[in-house]
Structure formats: C-alpha cells, structure tokens
Amino acid sequence: MRLVNVILAAGFGTRMKSDLPKVMHPLLGRPMVEWAVRMAETVGPELPVLVVGYGRELVEQHLDGRARFVHQPELLGTGHAVQQAAPLLRGQADVVLVSYADMPLLRSQTLRALADTFRAGQAAGEAPVLAMLTVTRDDPQGFGRIVRDARGEIQAIVEEADCTPEQRQIRELNPGIYCFDAEWLWANLDQIPLSAKGEYYLTDMVGVAVAQGKRVLTQEAPAEEVDGINTRVQLAQATAVLRRRILEAHMLNGVTVIDPATTYIEDGVEIGSDTVIWPGSHLHGQTRIGRHAVIGPYSQVFDCEIGDHCRVICSYIEGARLETHAEIGPFGRLRKGAHLGEGVHMGSFGEVKNSYLGPGVHMGHFSYIGDAQVGAHANIGAGTITCNYDGKVKSKTVIGEDAFVGSDTLLVAPVELGPGARTGAGSVVTRDVAPHTLVYGVPARPAVKQEAPSPSPAAGESAPPTA
Ligand code: UD1
Ligand code: MG
Numbered sequence: 001m002r003l004v005n006v007i008l009a010a011g012f013g014t015r016m017k018s019d020l021p022k023v024m025h026p027l028l029g030r031p032m033v034e035w036a037v038r039m040a041e042t043v044g045p046e047l048p049v050l051v052v053g054y055g056r057e058l059v060e061q062h063l064d065g066r067a068r069f070v071h072q073p074e075l076l077g078t079g080h081a082v083q084q085a086a087p088l089l090r091g092q093a094d095v096v097l098v099s100y101a102d103m104p105l106l107r108s109q110t111l112r113a114l115a116d117t118f119r120a121g122q123a124a125g126e127a128p129v130l131a132m133l134t135v136t137r138d139d140p141q142g143f144g145r146i147v148r149d150a151r152g153e154i155q156a157i158v159e160e161a162d163c164t165p166e167q168r169q170i171r172e173l174n175p176g177i178y179c180f181d182a183e184w185l186w187a188n189l190d191q192i193p194l195s196a197k198g199e200y201y202l203t204d205m206v207g208v209a210v211a212q213g214k215r216v217l218t219q220e221a222p223a224e225e226v227d228g229i230n231t232r233v234q235l236a237q238a239t240a241v242l243r244r245r246i247l248e249a250h251m252l253n254g255v256t257v258i259d260p261a262t263t264y265i266e267d268g269v270e271i272g273s274d275t276v277i278w279p280g281s282h283l284h285g286q287t288r289i290g291r292h293a294v295i296g297p298y299s300q301v302f303d304c305e306i307g308d309h310c311r312v313i314c315s316y317i318e319g320a321r322l323e324t325h326a327e328i329g330p331f332g333r334l335r336k337g338a339h340l341g342e343g344v345h346m347g348s349f350g351e352v353k354n355s356y357l358g359p360g361v362h363m364g365h366f367s368y369i370g371d372a373q374v375g376a377h378a379n380i381g382a383g384t385i386t387c388n389y390d391g392k393v394k395s396k397t398v399i400g401e402d403a404f405v406g407s408d409t410l411l412v413a414p415v416e417l418g419p420g421a422r423t424g425a426g427s428v429v430t431r432d433v434a435p436h437t438l439v440y441g442v443p444a445r446p447a448v449k450q451e452a453p454s455p456s457p458a459a460g461e462s463a464p465p466t467a
Helices: 032-043 056-062 078-083 108-123 182-191 204-211 232-252
Strands: 003-009 049-052 068-071 095-100 128-136 144-148 154-158 172-174 178-181 215-220 282-284 300-302 316-318 338-340 345-348 351-353 355-357 362-365 368-370 372-374 385-387 397-399 410-412 415-417 438-440
Touching: 003 032, 003 078, 032 056, 032 095, 032 108, 049 056, 056 068, 078 182, 095 108, 095 182, 108 128, 108 178, 108 215, 128 182, 128 204, 154 204, 178 182, 182 204, 204 215, 338 351, 351 355, 355 368, 368 372, 410 415
Parallel strands: 003 049, 003 095, 049 068, 128 215, 282 300, 300 316, 338 355, 345 362, 351 368, 355 372, 368 385, 372 397, 385 410, 397 415
Antiparallel strands: 095 178, 128 172, 128 178, 144 154, 144 172
C-alpha cells in the first residue's frame, strides 16, 4: 500500500508579521516545515508532497530533494490546497495522509497510529474512505468541532464560525490531520461546496463521506501535540516544548543537564553519556560531543566535533574539532577549521582559526593562531600572534614540535619555526628559524651561542608545568 504525505504549507502566515514565510521560521535550528517533513519521513518511504504558495522559492530551495512540490496559486482553502496534488498523485498512491506544515509538535507515533487505524479498518473489511485525528480539550478556540450522532458516529466537522451555540460547546475538535483512501479522495474532492467565506474546506469531506454512507474512523490525539503556530508567541511556546523533549531525550541517554531551563540544544546534536552540560550553554547544528566531556557554563557550540573527556568552559566555538582530553576556556574562541589535538590546553582569551594544534600543545593566555600548524607539545607563550594577513593574502605559519614561543612573539607569516626552536619575549619573527635555535629581538635574529635547554629568562611566563 503506497502512502503519500501531503503537507499543506501555502498559507501567508500574516500574523507572524514577517518578511520570512511562516513555515521557514526556525525552531531549534530547523525551519518549521522541516519538522513536518521529517515527521512525514517516519511514516512512509515516499517523498512527501508539499503544497506551497507564499514564499515557495525559499521553501523549495530548503527542502530540495526531500519533497515534491505543487503550487497553490490562490489560497482558496484547505480542500483546494489538497486538490493541487491530484494531478501528481492520481494513480500514484493508495493512501493520502494530509497534515499541516505549521504543527511541529505532532509526534510521528501519533501520525503512524492514524495510518494504522486506517489500515486496520481496511483489513477488518469496513472499507473506510477516511480516518482522522480528533482531540479533546477545554480550550476549543479556532478549531472545527466534531459533530457525532446519537450512536457516536461522526457526522460532520463544523468550522467555528459556522457553529450553532450548542455546537460551540463541543470539546471534541478537529486538528486537521486526515488519512484518505486516495481513489475516493480524487473522485470526490469536487463535491466540496464553496463556503460562505469563499473557500473550499477539506473538512467538508467528512459530510461527503457520511452522505454516501461511507465509514469515517477517528483516532484520538494527545491535546498538546496539535497546537498550530500562527504568531511568534506560539512559535516561542512550541520551541519550549520541543526544547524540553530534546533535553529529556539526552538526559535519558545518560547526559547530565544541570539546568534545563537555561540549556539550548538543537535537534540533531549528539552527546555521549556521562557528559555534563552546565547552565547557559547552547549547542547548535551538526555538533557531536563524546563521553565524559564538560560543556559550559556559558559555552556556545556551533557545528563542532568534541571528543571524550574534553572541557569547553565559557567559550564560543564554531566549526572546530577537539580530540580527546582537549580543553579550552574560560573565554576561548575557536573558528572554522580549528583542530585541537589530544590533550591540547587552551586557556583564557585565545583564538584559533583554520589551524591544527598537535597533541599536548599548551597555549595558556591571550593568543591568536590563524592559518597555522603547530607541532606536538609546543608551548605558545602569552600574547603570541600569527600575523597571517598582510591586507591582500593569508599566509601560513608552521611551528615545529616542542618549539617554545616566548610571550608576545609576533610571527609574520609565511614563516616557519623549526622543531625545538625558541623565541625571546617580544620577538618579531620575519624569517624562518632553524631547529633548536633561539631567536630574539625586532626583527628576530639568532642568538650568537646555542642556548642550553633550561628555561630562558626571556621566555615569558608560559613555561609548561613540567619545565
Ligand atoms: C483548519 C480546519 C479546522 C481545524 C484547524 C486546525 C479547515 C477548513 N479547517 O482551520 O477544522 O480545526 O485547521 O488547525 O480545514 N492552507 C493552504 N492553502 C489554503 C488554506 C490553508 O495551504 O488555501 C494551509 C495553511 O498554510 C495551514 C493549513 O493549511 O498550514 C491550515 O490552514 P488554516 O487557514 O490555518 O486553517 P484553519 O482555519 O486553522
Ligand atoms: Mg490554523
């Protein structure tokens, strides 16, 4: 049985008061419409069909390859919206599951339960043409009411504006999610009458089925899943619910979240067990964190890969990779292409961009390393700067293994310090330095005599703890 999801996403979203189409507003890192598509993907393998209208270029671009698109040129109602999918789907699907792009709290198990109810009805020989979700809640505002007969069989959905005073009191409501027998749907969609508002209501398909003596099944949905988003207030409320769900899933997987109220983790972030997330931390995008790591307090992480036992304290890091036992902060910054090897220590106010720091590199305070390669166990003294940009081109700095860069050294790239090379405090290094050679001064020149390997008085305060 081929099931195809049809997701309605053509509406203006007027009440968002935004230049961005409503369904492109993000919740925890994913546009609203992407939540709907992801949910559809869990129900069946067929590419969902999105009915798009306002702002469709942006929607189509974002979901390219993950959905098929049909255009509703004029917003003539939900029935009219579904009709737009008929040319594409006629004969191509057995069951059509209709949902909305602005209902991101709906869980996939609820959608699957509806499809199961429909299939079970078919298997039992009831030949349902339609199964739909219903929801019971005290606040019925804005929802169509479910009208049943004395035997409890569904008769119709009545829109709030068309309700009699008695119907208004009904608390069984229509969330707007339906599973249709496709052939019946395409054959009968044109039976929908034009409403007083000048729209074709998909809800009228219930009345059409009942008039034909066909079976309509219902499936109760959890009340908190069917809140649609129309305003930015509702956007924030839905975000809070999704955020809670994500945090709870991590906690149940063995991650300690010290303060869920101030922790923001986007959908799709992966975190290993026994990692601790301290308050005020935000984890975004394609971020993966290993086990026994410590993040925060107050760290912001974007698209990073962080190994086991790493510590990221009060730092802002994006597009970076940290190997096991690396640590940064407080107040560190990693930019795109920063790669810290195993056990790297980066202390306060350091910045690294597009550079590899080999295992055990020690960079304690106030340094900028950009477009560089730093060998294992090198020591980067306080205030070291790679001068990587001359206003036209970016150039590379190479610092060899076990090199000792004195405080306040400026490395004017392109330049290379050989393994074990040393620079005096305040050196401006404009030429390559041979291995195991001490240079100092402005511009830096080799010391006349080879230095003994004991700490030099010119080396600044960043001597490794073992030296
Ligand atoms: C609809 C239902 C109502 C239900 C409610 C639940 C109808 C007539 N009414 O009302 O019974 O309780 O949802 O939220 O269906 N859309 C289009 N093209 C259109 C019109 C709408 O794509 O021409 C899309 C919208 O973008 C939105 C969805 O369909 O995602 C629902 O439309 P909306 O106008 O919000 O319907 P409601 O009045 O809320
Ligand atoms: Mg609505």
